Amino acid sequence: xxxxxxxxxxxxxxxxxxxxxxxxxxxxxxxxxxxxxxxxxxxxxxxxxxxxxxxxxxxxxxxxxxxxxxxxxxxxxxxxxxxxxxxxxxxxxxxxxxxxxxxxxxxxxxxxxxxxxxxxxxxxxxxxxxxxxxxxxxxxxxxxxxxxxxxxxxxxxxxxxxxxxxxxxxxxxxxxxxxxxxxxxxxxxxxxxxxxxxxxxxxxxxxxxxxxxxxxxxxxxxxxxxxxxxxxxxxxxxxxxxxxxxxxxxxxxxxxxxxxxxxxxxxxxxxxxxxxxxxxxxxxxxxxxxxxxxxxxxxxxxxxxxxxxxxxxxxxxxxxxxxxxxxxxxxxxxxxxxxxxxxxxxxxxxxxxxxxxxxxxxxxxxxxxxxxxxxxxxxxxxxxxxxxxxxxxxxxxxxxxxxxxxxxxxxxxxxxxxxxxxxxxxxxxxxxxxxxxxxxxxxxxxxxxxxxxxxxxxxxxx
Numbered sequence: 001x002x003x004x005x006x007x008x009x010x011x012x013x014x015x016x017x018x019x020x021x022x023x024x025x026x027x028x029x030x031x032x033x034x035x036x037x038x039x040x041x042x043x044x045x046x047x048x049x050x051x052x053x054x055x056x057x058x059x060x061x062x063x064x065x066x067x068x069x070x071x072x073x074x075x076x077x078x079x080x081x082x083x084x085x086x087x088x089x090x091x092x093x094x095x096x097x098x099x100x101x102x103x104x105x106x107x108x109x110x111x112x113x114x115x116x117x118x119x120x121x122x123x124x125x126x127x128x129x130x131x132x133x134x135x136x137x138x139x140x141x142x143x144x145x146x147x148x149x150x151x152x153x154x155x156x157x158x159x160x161x162x163x164x165x166x167x168x169x170x171x172x173x174x175x176x177x178x179x180x181x182x183x184x185x186x187x188x189x190x191x192x193x194x195x196x197x198x199x200x201x202x203x204x205x206x207x208x209x210x211x212x213x214x215x216x217x218x219x220x221x222x223x224x225x226x227x228x229x230x231x232x233x234x235x236x237x238x239x240x241x242x243x244x245x246x247x248x249x250x251x252x253x254x255x256x257x258x259x260x261x262x263x264x265x266x267x268x269x270x271x272x273x274x275x276x277x278x279x280x281x282x283x284x285x286x287x288x289x290x291x292x293x294x295x296x297x298x299x300x301x302x303x304x305x306x307x308x309x310x311x312x313x314x315x316x317x318x319x320x321x322x323x324x325x326x327x328x329x330x331x332x333x334x335x336x337x338x339x340x341x342x343x344x345x346x347x348x349x350x351x352x353x354x355x356x357x358x359x360x361x362x363x364x365x366x367x368x369x370x371x372x373x374x375x376x377x378x379x380x381x382x383x384x385x386x387x388x389x390x391x392x393x394x395x396x397x398x399x400x401x402x403x404x405x406x407x408x409x410x411x412x413x414x415x416x417x418x419x420x421x422x423x424x425x426x427x428x429x430x431x432x433x434x435x436x437x438x439x440x441x442x443x444x445x446x447x448x449x450x451x452x453x454x455x456x457x458x459x460x461x462x
Contacts (some may be wrong), residue, residue: 005390021189030054037051037226082141083139084325086109087105088105088110089109091304095108095140096135096136097110097136100121100129100130100132104139107157111133119131119155119169128169132202132204174198174209177195178215179219179221185234188231189231192222192234192237193233193359195219195237195238196240201341203248206244206245207248216255216258220238220260220264223260232273235272235273236275236276239264240276240279243286247286252293256297262302264414265280266305274314278321281306281321282307284297284306284327285320285327288324296383298328298334302328303338307343317408318355326359330366338367339367339376344373344376344380347363348377348385357389358395359403364401365405374412383419385414386405387402387406391427400440403430403437417451424449430448
Protein backbone atom coordinates (compact mmCIF):
# COMPACT_ATOMS: atom_id res chain seq x y z
CA UNK A 1 0.00 0.00 0.00
CA UNK A 2 1.41 3.37 -0.99
CA UNK A 3 2.34 5.73 1.80
CA UNK A 4 0.34 8.92 2.01
CA UNK A 5 1.84 12.39 2.19
CA UNK A 6 0.63 12.70 5.81
CA UNK A 7 2.34 9.46 6.79
CA UNK A 8 5.57 10.51 5.07
CA UNK A 9 5.47 13.82 6.90
CA UNK A 10 4.84 12.05 10.19
CA UNK A 11 7.75 9.69 9.62
CA UNK A 12 10.04 12.61 8.81
CA UNK A 13 9.00 14.37 11.99
CA UNK A 14 9.52 11.10 13.90
CA UNK A 15 13.04 10.72 12.49
CA UNK A 16 13.77 14.31 13.45
CA UNK A 17 12.53 13.70 17.00
CA UNK A 18 14.61 10.54 17.34
CA UNK A 19 17.74 12.37 16.23
CA UNK A 20 17.07 15.19 18.69
CA UNK A 21 16.35 12.76 21.54
CA UNK A 22 19.53 10.78 20.90
CA UNK A 23 21.59 13.97 20.78
CA UNK A 24 20.12 15.13 24.09
CA UNK A 25 20.95 11.77 25.70
CA UNK A 26 24.58 11.95 24.53
CA UNK A 27 24.88 15.57 25.70
CA UNK A 28 23.71 14.60 29.24
CA UNK A 29 26.21 11.74 29.30
CA UNK A 30 28.98 14.06 28.08
CA UNK A 31 28.07 16.68 30.68
CA UNK A 32 28.34 14.07 33.46
CA UNK A 33 31.70 12.77 32.22
CA UNK A 34 33.22 16.24 31.78
CA UNK A 35 32.03 17.24 35.28
CA UNK A 36 33.72 14.17 36.73
CA UNK A 37 36.97 15.02 34.94
CA UNK A 38 36.89 18.67 36.06
CA UNK A 39 35.91 17.95 39.69
CA UNK A 40 38.24 15.04 40.37
CA UNK A 41 41.98 15.65 40.65
CA UNK A 42 42.75 12.02 39.91
CA UNK A 43 40.07 11.08 37.35
CA UNK A 44 40.16 7.70 35.65
CA UNK A 45 41.60 7.39 32.14
CA UNK A 46 38.52 5.38 31.21
CA UNK A 47 36.39 8.45 32.04
CA UNK A 48 38.34 10.55 29.54
CA UNK A 49 38.00 7.81 26.91
CA UNK A 50 34.25 7.69 27.50
CA UNK A 51 34.02 11.48 27.14
CA UNK A 52 35.97 11.37 23.86
CA UNK A 53 33.71 8.59 22.60
CA UNK A 54 30.58 10.52 23.54
CA UNK A 55 31.89 13.65 21.85
CA UNK A 56 32.68 11.64 18.71
CA UNK A 57 29.17 10.15 18.72
CA UNK A 58 27.64 13.60 19.08
CA UNK A 59 29.73 14.88 16.18
CA UNK A 60 28.70 11.92 14.02
CA UNK A 61 25.05 12.46 14.84
CA UNK A 62 25.35 16.16 13.97
CA UNK A 63 27.05 15.33 10.67
CA UNK A 64 24.45 12.73 9.80
CA UNK A 65 21.67 15.18 10.54
CA UNK A 66 23.26 17.96 8.46
CA UNK A 67 23.89 15.64 5.51
CA UNK A 68 20.53 13.94 5.39
CA UNK A 69 18.18 16.70 6.40
CA UNK A 70 17.47 20.31 5.44
CA UNK A 71 15.13 22.86 6.98
CA UNK A 72 12.19 23.99 4.88
CA UNK A 73 10.85 27.54 4.75
CA UNK A 74 9.00 26.99 8.05
CA UNK A 75 11.95 25.56 9.95
CA UNK A 76 10.81 21.94 9.66
CA UNK A 77 13.38 19.21 9.09
CA UNK A 78 13.27 17.61 5.61
CA UNK A 79 14.85 14.39 4.41
CA UNK A 80 16.92 15.20 1.30
CA UNK A 81 16.28 12.63 -1.46
CA UNK A 82 19.26 10.33 -2.04
CA UNK A 83 19.51 11.26 -5.73
CA UNK A 84 19.95 14.92 -4.80
CA UNK A 85 22.94 14.28 -2.54
CA UNK A 86 26.54 14.24 -3.75
CA UNK A 87 27.98 10.72 -3.33
CA UNK A 88 31.20 12.26 -1.98
CA UNK A 89 29.91 14.88 0.46
CA UNK A 90 26.45 13.49 1.18
CA UNK A 91 25.12 17.04 0.94
CA UNK A 92 22.44 18.55 -1.27
CA UNK A 93 24.16 19.24 -4.60
CA UNK A 94 24.55 22.87 -5.60
CA UNK A 95 26.16 22.34 -9.03
CA UNK A 96 25.54 18.76 -10.22
CA UNK A 97 27.87 17.57 -12.99
CA UNK A 98 28.29 14.31 -14.84
CA UNK A 99 31.63 12.49 -14.85
CA UNK A 100 32.88 10.55 -17.89
CA UNK A 101 31.45 7.34 -16.40
CA UNK A 102 27.95 8.82 -16.19
CA UNK A 103 27.79 9.33 -12.41
CA UNK A 104 26.62 12.68 -11.03
CA UNK A 105 28.53 14.60 -8.35
CA UNK A 106 28.56 18.10 -6.89
CA UNK A 107 31.18 20.05 -8.87
CA UNK A 108 33.42 21.32 -6.03
CA UNK A 109 33.79 17.85 -4.50
CA UNK A 110 34.47 15.90 -7.69
CA UNK A 111 36.76 18.70 -8.86
CA UNK A 112 38.75 18.40 -5.65
CA UNK A 113 38.92 14.64 -6.19
CA UNK A 114 40.36 15.19 -9.68
CA UNK A 115 42.74 17.94 -8.55
CA UNK A 116 44.20 15.53 -6.01
CA UNK A 117 45.34 13.37 -8.93
CA UNK A 118 42.60 10.75 -8.89
CA UNK A 119 41.68 9.44 -12.31
CA UNK A 120 38.93 6.98 -11.40
CA UNK A 121 35.25 7.35 -10.61
CA UNK A 122 34.78 7.43 -6.80
CA UNK A 123 31.71 5.19 -7.07
CA UNK A 124 32.44 2.71 -9.87
CA UNK A 125 36.27 2.79 -9.61
CA UNK A 126 36.39 2.91 -13.43
CA UNK A 127 39.37 4.65 -15.03
CA UNK A 128 38.21 7.92 -16.59
CA UNK A 129 38.57 8.37 -20.34
CA UNK A 130 38.67 12.14 -19.74
CA UNK A 131 38.06 14.60 -16.90
CA UNK A 132 35.55 16.94 -18.53
CA UNK A 133 32.64 17.70 -16.20
CA UNK A 134 29.28 18.17 -17.93
CA UNK A 135 26.52 20.13 -16.15
CA UNK A 136 23.58 17.89 -15.24
CA UNK A 137 20.79 20.35 -16.02
CA UNK A 138 18.05 17.78 -15.38
CA UNK A 139 19.15 17.02 -11.82
CA UNK A 140 19.78 20.72 -11.20
CA UNK A 141 16.21 21.51 -12.27
CA UNK A 142 14.81 18.65 -10.15
CA UNK A 143 16.68 19.99 -7.11
CA UNK A 144 15.40 23.49 -7.85
CA UNK A 145 11.84 22.19 -8.10
CA UNK A 146 12.20 20.25 -4.84
CA UNK A 147 13.54 23.36 -3.07
CA UNK A 148 10.64 25.48 -4.38
CA UNK A 149 8.06 22.92 -3.29
CA UNK A 150 9.47 22.98 0.26
CA UNK A 151 9.95 26.74 0.49
CA UNK A 152 13.73 26.44 0.55
CA UNK A 153 16.21 28.85 -0.99
CA UNK A 154 17.77 27.47 -4.17
CA UNK A 155 21.37 26.42 -3.44
CA UNK A 156 23.90 28.58 -5.28
CA UNK A 157 26.83 26.96 -7.13
CA UNK A 158 30.25 27.47 -5.61
CA UNK A 159 32.15 30.10 -7.60
CA UNK A 160 35.74 29.72 -6.40
CA UNK A 161 36.49 26.25 -7.76
CA UNK A 162 40.07 25.47 -8.74
CA UNK A 163 40.77 25.44 -12.47
CA UNK A 164 40.24 22.12 -14.16
CA UNK A 165 43.46 20.25 -14.73
CA UNK A 166 44.70 18.95 -18.07
CA UNK A 167 45.61 15.27 -17.91
CA UNK A 168 47.24 12.73 -20.16
CA UNK A 169 43.83 11.09 -20.40
CA UNK A 170 42.46 14.36 -21.82
CA UNK A 171 45.33 14.54 -24.31
CA UNK A 172 44.72 10.96 -25.34
CA UNK A 173 41.01 11.61 -25.82
CA UNK A 174 41.71 14.71 -27.92
CA UNK A 175 44.18 12.80 -30.08
CA UNK A 176 41.67 9.99 -30.62
CA UNK A 177 39.08 12.53 -31.81
CA UNK A 178 41.55 14.29 -34.11
CA UNK A 179 42.59 10.96 -35.64
CA UNK A 180 38.97 10.42 -36.68
CA UNK A 181 39.28 13.50 -38.89
CA UNK A 182 41.22 11.30 -41.31
CA UNK A 183 38.62 8.53 -41.20
CA UNK A 184 35.15 8.08 -42.74
CA UNK A 185 32.63 10.92 -43.03
CA UNK A 186 30.52 9.45 -40.23
CA UNK A 187 33.58 9.31 -37.94
CA UNK A 188 34.50 12.86 -38.88
CA UNK A 189 31.01 14.15 -38.10
CA UNK A 190 30.87 12.30 -34.77
CA UNK A 191 34.30 13.59 -33.71
CA UNK A 192 33.58 17.14 -34.91
CA UNK A 193 30.38 17.30 -32.89
CA UNK A 194 32.18 16.05 -29.77
CA UNK A 195 35.02 18.54 -30.26
CA UNK A 196 32.51 21.34 -30.69
CA UNK A 197 30.90 20.45 -27.35
CA UNK A 198 34.17 19.87 -25.49
CA UNK A 199 35.75 23.15 -26.63
CA UNK A 200 32.56 25.00 -25.70
CA UNK A 201 32.30 23.79 -22.13
CA UNK A 202 35.89 22.95 -21.17
CA UNK A 203 38.68 25.51 -20.89
CA UNK A 204 41.35 22.79 -20.57
CA UNK A 205 40.35 21.31 -23.92
CA UNK A 206 40.62 24.74 -25.53
CA UNK A 207 44.07 25.09 -23.98
CA UNK A 208 45.16 21.67 -25.24
CA UNK A 209 45.00 22.89 -28.83
CA UNK A 210 47.64 25.47 -27.99
CA UNK A 211 50.21 22.77 -27.18
CA UNK A 212 50.84 21.98 -30.85
CA UNK A 213 50.17 23.74 -34.14
CA UNK A 214 49.54 20.31 -35.63
CA UNK A 215 46.18 20.05 -33.83
CA UNK A 216 44.70 22.86 -35.97
CA UNK A 217 45.77 21.12 -39.17
CA UNK A 218 44.25 17.83 -37.98
CA UNK A 219 41.03 19.55 -36.96
CA UNK A 220 40.58 21.24 -40.35
CA UNK A 221 41.79 18.37 -42.53
CA UNK A 222 38.23 17.51 -43.73
CA UNK A 223 37.87 21.09 -45.00
CA UNK A 224 40.39 21.25 -47.79
CA UNK A 225 40.45 24.61 -49.63
CA UNK A 226 37.55 24.73 -52.05
CA UNK A 227 35.76 21.88 -50.27
CA UNK A 228 34.45 23.69 -47.21
CA UNK A 229 30.82 23.00 -48.13
CA UNK A 230 31.25 19.23 -48.59
CA UNK A 231 28.98 18.44 -45.63
CA UNK A 232 27.06 21.34 -44.05
CA UNK A 233 26.90 19.82 -40.55
CA UNK A 234 30.58 18.87 -40.50
CA UNK A 235 31.48 22.32 -41.84
CA UNK A 236 29.43 24.09 -39.16
CA UNK A 237 30.82 21.98 -36.30
CA UNK A 238 34.43 22.55 -37.32
CA UNK A 239 34.04 26.30 -37.81
CA UNK A 240 32.23 26.53 -34.47
CA UNK A 241 35.08 24.59 -32.85
CA UNK A 242 37.46 27.22 -34.26
CA UNK A 243 35.25 29.88 -32.69
CA UNK A 244 35.42 28.12 -29.32
CA UNK A 245 39.20 27.78 -29.57
CA UNK A 246 39.63 31.46 -30.41
CA UNK A 247 37.94 32.43 -27.14
CA UNK A 248 41.01 31.18 -25.27
CA UNK A 249 43.48 34.09 -25.14
CA UNK A 250 46.55 31.92 -25.68
CA UNK A 251 45.01 30.46 -28.84
CA UNK A 252 44.19 33.71 -30.65
CA UNK A 253 47.57 34.17 -32.31
CA UNK A 254 47.99 30.44 -32.99
CA UNK A 255 44.62 30.23 -34.74
CA UNK A 256 44.92 33.45 -36.76
CA UNK A 257 48.45 32.73 -37.97
CA UNK A 258 47.74 29.17 -39.10
CA UNK A 259 47.74 29.21 -42.93
CA UNK A 260 44.54 27.15 -43.20
CA UNK A 261 42.33 29.16 -40.85
CA UNK A 262 41.71 32.58 -42.44
CA UNK A 263 41.06 31.24 -45.98
CA UNK A 264 38.59 28.69 -44.60
CA UNK A 265 36.82 31.32 -42.53
CA UNK A 266 36.51 33.58 -45.59
CA UNK A 267 35.17 30.67 -47.63
CA UNK A 268 32.71 29.94 -44.83
CA UNK A 269 31.42 33.52 -44.97
CA UNK A 270 30.68 32.98 -48.64
CA UNK A 271 29.49 29.38 -48.94
CA UNK A 272 28.44 28.14 -45.49
CA UNK A 273 24.99 27.82 -43.98
CA UNK A 274 23.78 30.97 -42.28
CA UNK A 275 24.80 29.55 -38.88
CA UNK A 276 28.25 28.72 -40.22
CA UNK A 277 28.55 32.21 -41.70
CA UNK A 278 27.55 33.75 -38.40
CA UNK A 279 30.06 31.66 -36.46
CA UNK A 280 32.82 32.44 -38.95
CA UNK A 281 32.12 36.15 -38.43
CA UNK A 282 32.14 35.66 -34.67
CA UNK A 283 35.51 33.91 -34.97
CA UNK A 284 36.93 36.91 -36.82
CA UNK A 285 35.60 39.11 -34.02
CA UNK A 286 37.26 37.10 -31.24
CA UNK A 287 40.54 36.79 -33.14
CA UNK A 288 40.57 40.55 -33.74
CA UNK A 289 41.05 41.15 -30.02
CA UNK A 290 44.78 41.18 -30.87
CA UNK A 291 45.96 44.09 -33.05
CA UNK A 292 48.39 41.97 -35.05
CA UNK A 293 45.51 39.65 -35.92
CA UNK A 294 43.49 42.64 -37.17
CA UNK A 295 46.21 43.31 -39.74
CA UNK A 296 46.42 39.65 -40.78
CA UNK A 297 42.65 39.41 -41.20
CA UNK A 298 42.36 42.74 -43.01
CA UNK A 299 45.21 41.92 -45.40
CA UNK A 300 43.60 38.56 -46.21
CA UNK A 301 40.57 40.27 -47.77
CA UNK A 302 38.07 39.18 -45.11
CA UNK A 303 36.36 42.58 -44.95
CA UNK A 304 34.82 42.18 -48.40
CA UNK A 305 32.76 39.05 -47.59
CA UNK A 306 31.94 40.45 -44.15
CA UNK A 307 30.44 43.58 -45.73
CA UNK A 308 28.65 41.47 -48.35
CA UNK A 309 27.14 39.40 -45.54
CA UNK A 310 26.11 42.59 -43.75
CA UNK A 311 24.45 43.71 -46.97
CA UNK A 312 22.51 40.43 -47.15
CA UNK A 313 21.00 41.41 -43.80
CA UNK A 314 20.18 37.99 -42.37
CA UNK A 315 19.09 38.61 -38.74
CA UNK A 316 21.01 35.59 -37.41
CA UNK A 317 24.37 36.88 -38.68
CA UNK A 318 24.02 40.66 -38.45
CA UNK A 319 25.33 41.20 -34.92
CA UNK A 320 28.34 38.95 -35.32
CA UNK A 321 29.21 40.55 -38.65
CA UNK A 322 28.85 44.09 -37.28
CA UNK A 323 30.98 43.21 -34.26
CA UNK A 324 33.72 41.78 -36.49
CA UNK A 325 33.75 44.84 -38.78
CA UNK A 326 33.83 47.23 -35.82
CA UNK A 327 36.75 45.43 -34.20
CA UNK A 328 38.73 45.14 -37.44
CA UNK A 329 38.23 48.81 -38.32
CA UNK A 330 39.87 50.02 -35.13
CA UNK A 331 43.15 50.02 -37.08
CA UNK A 332 43.62 52.64 -39.81
CA UNK A 333 44.58 50.25 -42.60
CA UNK A 334 41.34 48.32 -42.27
CA UNK A 335 39.21 51.47 -42.36
CA UNK A 336 40.37 52.12 -45.90
CA UNK A 337 39.78 48.49 -46.86
CA UNK A 338 36.25 48.55 -45.45
CA UNK A 339 35.43 51.83 -47.23
CA UNK A 340 36.77 50.49 -50.53
CA UNK A 341 34.60 47.40 -50.04
CA UNK A 342 31.47 49.58 -49.88
CA UNK A 343 30.99 49.69 -46.12
CA UNK A 344 29.60 53.25 -45.99
CA UNK A 345 26.81 52.61 -48.48
CA UNK A 346 25.81 49.29 -46.89
CA UNK A 347 25.91 50.59 -43.33
CA UNK A 348 24.02 53.78 -44.12
CA UNK A 349 21.28 51.86 -45.92
CA UNK A 350 20.82 49.55 -42.94
CA UNK A 351 20.65 52.53 -40.59
CA UNK A 352 18.04 54.19 -42.82
CA UNK A 353 16.07 50.94 -42.62
CA UNK A 354 16.47 51.12 -38.82
CA UNK A 355 18.36 47.83 -38.69
CA UNK A 356 20.97 47.33 -35.93
CA UNK A 357 21.17 51.10 -35.55
CA UNK A 358 23.37 51.32 -32.44
CA UNK A 359 26.05 48.93 -33.68
CA UNK A 360 26.17 50.36 -37.19
CA UNK A 361 26.26 53.97 -35.99
CA UNK A 362 29.33 53.06 -33.93
CA UNK A 363 31.04 51.72 -37.06
CA UNK A 364 30.02 54.75 -39.12
CA UNK A 365 31.38 57.09 -36.43
CA UNK A 366 34.67 55.19 -36.51
CA UNK A 367 34.88 55.38 -40.32
CA UNK A 368 34.10 59.10 -40.29
CA UNK A 369 37.72 59.83 -39.40
CA UNK A 370 38.58 58.77 -42.97
CA UNK A 371 38.17 61.49 -45.62
CA UNK A 372 36.81 59.16 -48.29
CA UNK A 373 34.12 57.89 -45.91
CA UNK A 374 32.99 61.47 -45.20
CA UNK A 375 32.78 62.22 -48.91
CA UNK A 376 30.57 59.17 -49.45
CA UNK A 377 28.37 60.11 -46.50
CA UNK A 378 27.80 63.57 -47.96
CA UNK A 379 26.77 62.04 -51.28
CA UNK A 380 24.37 59.51 -49.71
CA UNK A 381 22.06 61.77 -47.68
CA UNK A 382 23.64 61.07 -44.33
CA UNK A 383 22.84 64.44 -42.73
CA UNK A 384 19.05 64.13 -42.86
CA UNK A 385 19.25 60.49 -41.77
CA UNK A 386 21.33 61.30 -38.69
CA UNK A 387 19.14 64.22 -37.66
CA UNK A 388 16.12 61.95 -37.95
CA UNK A 389 17.70 59.46 -35.54
CA UNK A 390 18.60 62.21 -33.06
CA UNK A 391 15.00 63.44 -33.02
CA UNK A 392 13.38 60.02 -32.65
CA UNK A 393 15.90 58.11 -30.52
CA UNK A 394 15.87 57.74 -26.74
CA UNK A 395 19.39 56.32 -26.77
CA UNK A 396 21.96 58.92 -25.71
CA UNK A 397 24.81 56.89 -27.16
CA UNK A 398 23.14 56.84 -30.58
CA UNK A 399 22.63 60.61 -30.41
CA UNK A 400 26.26 61.04 -29.44
CA UNK A 401 27.50 59.05 -32.44
CA UNK A 402 25.15 60.92 -34.78
CA UNK A 403 26.32 64.36 -33.67
CA UNK A 404 29.96 63.23 -33.78
CA UNK A 405 29.55 62.21 -37.43
CA UNK A 406 27.71 65.47 -38.20
CA UNK A 407 30.54 67.41 -36.56
CA UNK A 408 33.04 65.77 -38.93
CA UNK A 409 30.81 66.45 -41.94
CA UNK A 410 30.33 70.05 -40.84
CA UNK A 411 34.08 70.73 -40.97
CA UNK A 412 34.77 68.58 -44.05
CA UNK A 413 32.07 69.87 -46.42
CA UNK A 414 30.89 73.47 -46.25
CA UNK A 415 28.01 72.70 -48.61
CA UNK A 416 26.30 70.75 -45.81
CA UNK A 417 26.18 73.75 -43.49
CA UNK A 418 22.97 74.98 -45.10
CA UNK A 419 21.19 71.67 -44.40
CA UNK A 420 22.45 71.66 -40.80
CA UNK A 421 21.33 75.29 -40.38
CA UNK A 422 17.83 74.51 -41.66
CA UNK A 423 17.51 71.62 -39.19
CA UNK A 424 18.66 73.79 -36.32
CA UNK A 425 16.30 76.63 -37.24
CA UNK A 426 13.33 74.29 -37.63
CA UNK A 427 13.85 71.95 -34.65
CA UNK A 428 16.72 73.26 -32.52
CA UNK A 429 18.23 69.77 -32.65
CA UNK A 430 21.87 70.77 -32.30
CA UNK A 431 21.34 73.35 -29.54
CA UNK A 432 19.23 70.85 -27.59
CA UNK A 433 22.07 68.33 -27.64
CA UNK A 434 24.50 71.08 -26.64
CA UNK A 435 22.42 71.51 -23.48
CA UNK A 436 21.24 68.00 -22.63
CA UNK A 437 23.48 65.48 -24.40
CA UNK A 438 26.35 63.40 -23.06
CA UNK A 439 29.58 65.28 -22.38
CA UNK A 440 30.95 64.24 -25.78
CA UNK A 441 27.69 65.08 -27.53
CA UNK A 442 27.67 68.52 -25.89
CA UNK A 443 31.20 69.21 -27.13
CA UNK A 444 30.41 68.15 -30.69
CA UNK A 445 27.09 70.01 -30.78
CA UNK A 446 28.72 73.17 -29.41
CA UNK A 447 31.44 72.85 -32.01
CA UNK A 448 28.84 72.71 -34.79
CA UNK A 449 27.06 75.78 -33.42
CA UNK A 450 30.35 77.68 -33.27
CA UNK A 451 31.07 76.67 -36.85
CA UNK A 452 27.66 77.91 -37.96
CA UNK A 453 28.10 81.19 -36.11
CA UNK A 454 31.58 81.80 -37.55
CA UNK A 455 30.36 81.30 -41.09
CA UNK A 456 27.39 83.56 -40.48
CA UNK A 457 25.00 80.74 -41.22
CA UNK A 458 23.07 81.16 -38.00
CA UNK A 459 22.67 83.42 -35.04
CA UNK A 460 22.45 81.05 -32.08
CA UNK A 461 20.75 81.90 -28.83
CA UNK A 462 20.56 79.41 -26.00
